[in-house]
Amino acid sequence: MPLLTAAALWVAAFGWVTLARLWASVYQEMGGDLPVPAMLVIDAARWHVPWGVALLGTLLVVVLLARRSARLHSACALLAAIGLIVFALATVGLALPISKCGVIWPDWPEAGCVSSPAMGRPIS
Numbered sequence: 001m002p003l004l005t006a007a008a009l010w011v012a013a014f015g016w017v018t019l020a021r022l023w024a025s026v027y028q029e030m031g032g033d034l035p036v037p038a039m040l041v042i043d044a045a046r047w048h049v050p051w052g053v054a055l056l057g058t059l060l061v062v063v064l065l066a067r068r069s070a071r072l073h074s075a076c077a078l079l080a081a082i083g084l085i086v087f088a089l090a091t092v093g094l095a096l097p098i099s100k101c102g103v104i105w106p107d108w109p110e111a112g113c114v115s116s117p118a119m120g121r122p123i124s
Contacts, residue, residue, distance in 0.1 A: 005076040005079050006057070008079075008083050008084070009083045012050070012084065013051050016044075016050040016090045019094055020042045034097050061075065061076060
């Protein structure tokens with residue numbers, strides 16, 4: 001369980017940083033002001049906060065494992081849950097600027113993204 005918890009934290013950090021980089025470049029091309037949550041998520045990724053949180057969580061798991069703490073499994077479950085929740089909130093924060101364009105919950109594209117109305121091209 002400790003190894004899976006550490007892996008979950010690092011995967012969440014990688015996902016956060018990757019999504020922040022991708023969306024930041026898309027939003028820069030669009031121009032305009034971003035909502036505060038999106039800016040916080042992007043800035044946190046720039047400042048390496050997700051990597052630091054993953055490192056601290058991993059160190060906590062290692063310390064609890066080395067001490068053979070009875071709280072190891074509870075701490076692993078809590079850290080994995082927190083990592084998942086924070087990653088989900090970060091992805092929602094990155095999606096908020098799209099809601100300003102009137103897209104609250106987009107439909108799935110019919111044939112592919114290229115022919116999707118969401119991409120600005122009507123489906124023939």
